[in-house]
Amino acid sequence: MNHTMIYADHASTTALSPKALEAMLPYFTQGYGNPSSLYAFGQQAKSDLEKARAAVARCLNAKPEEIYFTSGGTEADNWALRGVAELMALKGKKTGHIITTAIEHHAVLHTAQYLEKQGYEVTYLPVDGEGRVDPAAVEAAIRPDTILISVMAANNEIGTVEPIAEIGAIAKAHKVLFHTDAVQAVGHIPVDVEAWQVDLLSLSGHKFGGPKGVGVLYMRKPLRLPPLIHGGGQEKGRRSGTENVPGAVGLAAALTEAVENLSAESVRLAALRDKLIEGLTKLPYTKATGSLTYRLPGTASFVFEGVEGEALLLHLDAKGICASSGSACSSASLDPSHVLLSIGLPHAIAHGSLRISLGPDNTEADVDYMLNEVPAVVNYLREMSPVWDKENQKPTWVL
Numbered sequence: 001m002n003h004t005m006i007y008a009d010h011a012s013t014t015a016l017s018p019k020a021l022e023a024m025l026p027y028f029t030q031g032y033g034n035p036s037s038l039y040a041f042g043q044q045a046k047s048d049l050e051k052a053r054a055a056v057a058r059c060l061n062a063k064p065e066e067i068y069f070t071s072g073g074t075e076a077d078n079w080a081l082r083g084v085a086e087l088m089a090l091k092g093k094k095t096g097h098i099i100t101t102a103i104e105h106h107a108v109l110h111t112a113q114y115l116e117k118q119g120y121e122v123t124y125l126p127v128d129g130e131g132r133v134d135p136a137a138v139e140a141a142i143r144p145d146t147i148l149i150s151v152m153a154a155n156n157e158i159g160t161v162e163p164i165a166e167i168g169a170i171a172k173a174h175k176v177l178f179h180t181d182a183v184q185a186v187g188h189i190p191v192d193v194e195a196w197q198v199d200l201l202s203l204s205g206h207k208f209g210g211p212k213g214v215g216v217l218y219m220r221k222p223l224r225l226p227p228l229i230h231g232g233g234q235e236k237g238r239r240s241g242t243e244n245v246p247g248a249v250g251l252a253a254a255l256t257e258a259v260e261n262l263s264a265e266s267v268r269l270a271a272l273r274d275k276l277i278e279g280l281t282k283l284p285y286t287k288a289t290g291s292l293t294y295r296l297p298g299t300a301s302f303v304f305e306g307v308e309g310e311a312l313l314l315h316l317d318a319k320g321i322c323a324s325s326g327s328a329c330s331s332a333s334l335d336p337s338h339v340l341l342s343i344g345l346p347h348a349i350a351h352g353s354l355r356i357s358l359g360p361d362n363t364e365a366d367v368d369y370m371l372n373e374v375p376a377v378v379n380y381l382r383e384m385s386p387v388w389d390k391e392n393q394k395p396t397w398v399l
Contacts, residue, residue: 004319004320004369005320005322006320006321006322006362006366006369006370007322007359007361007362008321008322008323008356008357008358008362008366008370009322009323009324009355009356009357010207010298010357010358010359011156011157011159011184011207011296011298011299011324011355011357012324012357013206013207013212014206014207014208014209014210014359015209015359015361016209016210016211016250016254017209017210017253017254017257017258017360019209019253019254019257020209020210020211020250020251020253020254020257021250022253023249023250023252023253024211024246024247024249024250024253027045027048027245027246027249028246031044031045031048031245032045032245033045034242035049035234035242035243035245036232036234036242036243045245048245048249049069049243049245049248049249050064051252052245052248052249052251052252053067053069053248053252055252055253055255055256056216056251056252056255058256059186059191059255059256059259060186060191060192060193060201060218061192061193061194061195062193062218062220063221065221065236066193066218066219066220066221067216067218068216068217068218068219068235068236068238068239069214069215069216069235069239069243069244069247069248069251070214070215070216070217070239071213071214071215071244072204072205072206072212072213072214072215073105073107073181073183073202073203073204073207073215074107074204074215075215075217075228076202076203076204076215076216076217077105077107077108077111077179077181077202078107078111078228079217079225079228079239080148080150080179080200080202080217080225081098081108081111081112081115081148081150081179082111082114082115082228083225083226083227083228084147084148084177084179084200084225085098085115085118085120085147085148086225086226087224087225087226088147090226093145093147094119095118095119095120095121095145096120096121096145096146096147096148097120097121097122097123097143097145097146097147098112098115098120098121098122098123098146098147098148098149098150099122099123099125099138099141099142099146099148099149099150099151100112100122100123100124100125100149100150100151101124101125101126101127101133101151101152101162102124102125102126102127102338102342103127103131103133103152103155103157103338103339103342103343104150104151104152104181105152105156105181105183107181107202108150108152108181109124109338112124112150121145123141125137125138125141126342127160127342127343128343129343129344130160130290130291130292130293130294130343131155131158131160131289131290131291131339131342131343132160132162132163132291132294133151133162133163133167135163135166135167135170138151138167138170138171139170139174142170142174142176146174146176147176147177148176148177148178148179149167149171149176149177149178149179150178150179150180150181151164151167151178151179151180152180152181152182152183152184153180153181153182153184153185153186153189153191153196153201154182154184154185154188154189154296155184155290155339156183156184157289157301157326157337157339157340157353157355158289158290158291158299158301158326158339158340158343158355159184159290159291159295159296159298159299159300159301159355159357160290160291160294160295161185161189161291161294161295161296162180162294163294164180164196164198165195165196165197168196168197168198169197171197171199172197177199177200177223178197178198178199178200179198179199179200179201179202180196180198180200180201180202181202182201182202182203183202183203183204183207183215184207184296185296186203186207186208186255187207187208187209187254187255187258187259187262188207188208188258188262188266188296188297188298189262189266189296189297190262193218193220198218198220199219199220199223200217200218200219200220200223200225201216201217201218202215202216202217202218203215203216203218205247205250205251205254205255208254208255208258209254209257209258209360210247210250210251210253210254210255211246211247211250211251211254213244213247214244214247214248214250214251215251216251217239219238224238225238227239227240229241265297265360266297267297269297269298269358269359269362270297270298272298272358272362272364272366272367273295273297273298273299273300273358275364275367275371276300276356276358276367276370276371277292277300277302279367279371280300280302280371280374280375281302283304283375283378283379284393284394285304285305285306285394285395285398286302286303286304286305286378287302287303287349288300288301288302289301289302289303289340289343289345289353290343296357298357298358298359298362299355299356299357299358300355300356300357300358301326301353301354301355301356302353302354302355302356303340303345303349303350303352303353303354304352304353304354304378304382305348305349305352305395305398306352306381306382306385306387306388306394306395306396307351307352307378307381307382307385308351308352308381308385309325309326309336309351309352309353309354310325311381312325312352312354312377312378312381313325313354315377315380315381316354316373316374316377319373319377321369321370321373321374323354323355323356323357324354324355324357325353325354325355326339326340326350326353326355335347336350336351336353337350337353340353348387348395348397354374356370
């Protein structure tokens with residue numbers, strides 16, 4: 001049994017930061033009042049919820065009244081897309097056109113596909129080989145009936161950061177609403193809703209040291225989307241359900257901490273990330289995926305030809321390394337990641353993907369260990385692979 005455990009899957013989820021835990025604990029045992037109650041005990045919870053809302057707003061350069069707490073990024077994405085569609089329908093536009101990209105998270109892609117079934121038209125813009133969408137292509141796709149542009153701030157699989165401010169300026173010039181799924185970006189790169197000119201922004205607490213099960217939809221005033229969830233009229237009538245006070249308080253504490261440490265931590269993580277990329281791309285028939293210039297500080301992603309992603313993860317797990325693959329390990333589908341196919345990788349190569357996403361606890365010693373173990377596992381799997389030419393040490397598809 002290997003007792004080393006290196007957690008290198010922070011893009012999937014993060015540990016609750018000690019500050020977030022400390023901020024949350026009183027609301028489970030002492031300050032557990034319902035914020036909708038009129039007595040002082042409930043009103044104290046309400047006051048603390050509003051302090052959390054104001055703290056989140058400060059981190060995004062937003063106004064507190066533009067922050068709506070949700071159950072996570074997925075709900076926020078659904079609410080943004082479906083809410084805009086419903087708002088336009090209420091204004092008499094029963095159908096319309098939506099622009100998004102081919103590499104969005106499934107929370108956006110599947111919601112767009114749902115809206116297509118309702119009669120909306122969706123343009124899925126391609127990306128370049130680094131996973132970046134061209135702002136000019138976004139502008140060219142705008143039609144008179146375009147109701148929404150939705151482009152993620154940073155990709156969850158390959159770490160590429162998108163030109164959000166440029167797209168925001170285009171959307172504003174054409175008077176089209178603009179949403180960004182910033183789940184992977186918030187807490188990791190500077191996020192400013194004014195500089196980006198976004199109307200809607202989604203984020204999720206557990207991606208930056210906050211708790212799971214709580215997120216935010218930023219909604220620029222005076223935009224008021226119809227509710228996705230109906231009930232008691234919480235969150236100014238926009239999002240019903242008894243507020244998750246400990247979750248909101250924990251998210252705000254974690255985000256405040258992440259934003260305060262952003263500059264120093266970005267530099268530290270980027271150095272570790274670059275060391276990983278430099279070391280692992282020395283392996284033959286190995287490629288770093290995503291942009292090397294516009295990239296999340298902690299995310300390194302690769303494809304290893306002749307290797308299957310799921311086998312790679314299981315062998316790395318035996319070495320105590322927790323990472324992830326873009327291939328659909330957990331689904332019934334054996335298709336490789338839609339993101340890797342969208343950046344132009346052939347099926348055969350896209351199957352051998354690995355994402356290493358670093359966080360606050362990762363050290364240079366962790367990177368050194370991974371630089372030793374990952375190549376060893378890749379070489380071992382290649383020697384066993386039916387698509388690896390052992391004699392010439394290359395994939396069988398290389399002539």
